[in-house]
Amino acid sequence: MTRGTTDTRASESRPSEARQRLLSTASQIFYADGIHAVGVDRIIAEAKVTRATFYRHFPSKDDLVVTYLREVHQMDRGAITAAIAANATAADALLAIADTIAAGIKRPGFRGCAFLNAAAEFPDVDHPVHQQIIAHRQWFLDTLTTLMAQVAEDSSDAAARHFVMLRDGAMAAGCLFNPDLIVDTFQRGVEGLVRIHGQRQPAER
Amino acid sequence: MTRGTTDTRASESRPSEARQRLLSTASQIFYADGIHAVGVDRIIAEAKVTRATFYRHFPSKDDLVVTYLREVHQMDRGAITAAIAANATAADALLAIADTIAAGIKRPGFRGCAFLNAAAEFPDVDHPVHQQIIAHRQWFLDTLTTLMAQVAEDSSDAAARHFVMLRDGAMAAGCLFNPDLIVDTFQRGVEGLVRIHGQRQPAER
DNA sequence: CAGGCTTCAGACCGAACGTTCTACCCGCTA
């Protein structure tokens, strides 16, 4: 009872309203303008928070950055998990994932893949931000490999890598060229890839 | 005579030894560590040049950056022009270009595409650096489109865009994953693309 | 030899960087 009500309140205030404002503001700015290019001053100004509050919730700017990427990872993961759950066959799931990616590229404020952009700014392999990036990419590749294997066991690794390569190319170019053409090229590529991969080992079951 | 000898000397000293040292040093550092992450101080220190000398040759750091990208563009252009000149058919030229890209990805210090990395740091479309990037990419796409059209007129635009997408993906991922696997995936993709595109409109001549 | 480049050496500028600090206020729970 008391637990119930306090929990509702607590789940709203424990991640601290100010902290949430800080994180969402920083995420938007980092994604739109880059990471090294924006300073703590601007983030706290736009989040309407004082410096002391910032450093109460994040030990350093770098920690904010990895939290930002972690948040993006969660959203990506959610979208892809949903796409998989909503489709009966693995092939349809793969096409649905491509649709999700395509929709993202067409979205107005699209500025590429948050992870690829961050990788350009954090080349040091030992840096926590860089490790976050490769962890996310490994998860994505593994997820696709599993789906490809359900379509056809043979060379599912190669097919998944191929998918990732098309995605990376589309995400990288999506804000440097006509997004509609990029999306068109990307989806044609994925469709062809899934079709050809599906013809492999046709009687698998 | 006097012209001849002075020309030899002039072509060595007119681009100014210090300026050249500055540019090549900056290029290495920018490519390896990013652009916003390195300051003028470090560049002049590693180039063994004073600040005054720096600002004698480059009005600002931004100018250095566009000069750096211009240099990379020249090198890319040279490599691709050579690949085209060395191959009799357009299809072979395309495969040779893919080989060049693959060799670049396998090179030890590979850190992705200088232009894609720069794009992550300069999102402002009006910025000179960003415009340099899209100009380079437009040249690359046009070059590939011409080659694809020589293989088969039909949907050569789509085929060229597909090639660029694979390249972008390979370049972006080449320093975030096993380069050998990336190169393998990339080259398989290009081979398939060129083969399928070549089967289109088989009797073109 | 004189004149004109280039480079060197280094001080200096204001601004912004990431970070820490003190001091006070407010609303909650004990």
Added chain:
DNA sequence: TAGCGGGTAGAACGTTCGGTCTGAAGCCTG
């Protein structure tokens, strides 16, 4: 009511940022 944690406000830390300026060497050409 007392205390405590999260918040505000703002000064200050030392460093680095991109960029300017002065002044004196060196060096080739006229």
